[in-house]
Amino acid sequence: MSHISxxxxxxxxxAEHTILRSFQSAQQGRAIWLAASTFGAYILLTAAxxxxxxxxxxxxxxxxxxxxxxxxxxxxxxxxxxxxxxxRTRKQNTALGRACSLVTWTPFVYWRRIHAGHHGVWNxxxxxxxxxxxxxxxxxxxxxxxxxxLGRWLYRFTHHAVIIHLLMPPVVFLLxxxxxxxxxxxxxxxxxxxxxxxxxxxxxxxxLIHFFGIxxxxxxxxxxxxxxAIIGIWLFSVQHRFEQSEWFxxxxxxxxxxxxxxxxxxxxxxxxxxxxxDIGTHHVHHLRPSxxxxxxxxxxxxCEQTMAPVTTLTFRSALKAQSFTLWxxxxxxxxxxxx
Numbered sequence: 001m002s003h004i005s006x007x008x009x010x011x012x013x014x015a016e017h018t019i020l021r022s023f024q025s026a027q028q029g030r031a032i033w034l035a036a037s038t039f040g041a042y043i044l045l046t047a048a049x050x051x052x053x054x055x056x057x058x059x060x061x062x063x064x065x066x067x068x069x070x071x072x073x074x075x076x077x078x079x080x081x082x083x084x085x086x087x088r089t090r091k092q093n094t095a096l097g098r099a100c101s102l103v104t105w106t107p108f109v110y111w112r113r114i115h116a117g118h119h120g121v122w123n124x125x126x127x128x129x130x131x132x133x134x135x136x137x138x139x140x141x142x143x144x145x146x147x148x149x150l151g152r153w154l155y156r157f158t159h160h161a162v163i164i165h166l167l168m169p170p171v172v173f174l175l176x177x178x179x180x181x182x183x184x185x186x187x188x189x190x191x192x193x194x195x196x197x198x199x200x201x202x203x204x205x206x207x208l209i210h211f212f213g214i215x216x217x218x219x220x221x222x223x224x225x226x227x228x229a230i231i232g233i234w235l236f237s238v239q240h241r242f243e244q245s246e247w248f249x250x251x252x253x254x255x256x257x258x259x260x261x262x263x264x265x266x267x268x269x270x271x272x273x274x275x276x277x278d279i280g281t282h283h284v285h286h287l288r289p290s291x292x293x294x295x296x297x298x299x300x301x302x303c304e305q306t307m308a309p310v311t312t313l314t315f316r317s318a319l320k321a322q323s324f325t326l327w328x329x330x331x332x333x334x335x336x337x338x339x
């Protein structure tokens with residue numbers, strides 16, 4: 001069945017176009033402070049965990065929770081750097097992205113290429129099936145009904161929330177990103193990015209293990225990194241797969257329409273906003289990828305008319321979003337699996 005979009009084409013008045021463009025520039029002083037304070041907090045908290053590891057395992061594990069939040073925040077900065085939006089120059093953004101990769105375990109240049117692909121395929125029915133889109137991809141109700149009983153069971157099993165949101169994220173960040181599995185040999189910069197990060201991480205953690213022992217290093221870094229991966233994937237996933245999220249055919253798809261009708265505004269409490277660096281304002285990011293994360297909320301609030309069609313999710317409604325798993329082309333919305 002061919003889906004015909006009922007969504008009106010994106011349009012914004014000239015005044016709001018001007019406002020949108022005004023947010024597409026980095027604020028150098030602010031960016032330097034945000035990067036320095038975040039990395040400083042990460043280093044101090046990590047050092048504190050090495051101290052508490054000799055006192056109490058449980059205290060160290062408790063500190064892993066805020067440390068995971070800092071890793072998520074650093075990842076959003078790396079994400080900004082991939083769009084060349086955090087700082088004013090490409091050179092500065094590349095330097096930041098590579099520094100962030102030591103915290104996130106994510107090779108910067110390699111991931112930048114993967115993520116650039118995401119901005120060209122999300123919520124496009126004809127461009128599904130990309131491996132790196134496992135956390136946002138969706139099958140239509142008609143496609144699901146055509147599957148055999150075994151096929152339906154396999155689809156539901158592989159797309160279960162426990163698999164996608166709990167088990168897969170740590171595997172991706174800790175293991176999959178160690179090798180550029182989907183990168184042609186001709187993409188030398190991306191491949192070097194992955195292998196160079198592996199070597200640096202090996203030297204870094206080899207040194208830490210030498211001085212502190214493998215048990216302490218694992219206690220300090222493994223729980224926080226795994227939890228950060230789970231939180232990070234959930235944050236990106238829930239803003240693409242929710243009940244009101246709309247999917248488009250090629251003829252109807254455009255970055256602007258998909259941003260306003262296929263991504264959400266996740267309104268989080270202030271503390272969670274800080275740790276997630278306002279990536280919950282995801283619709284603005286997709287509408288204008290060059291807006292840095294620290295200006296997303298201001299941009300949203302300054303362009304009320306443009307942002308009016310966007311679905312707002314609260315933390316509670318976002319937790320329910322994972323139950324909407326299939327795109328219903330007749331109802332024009334995401335729905336749960338048929339009973």
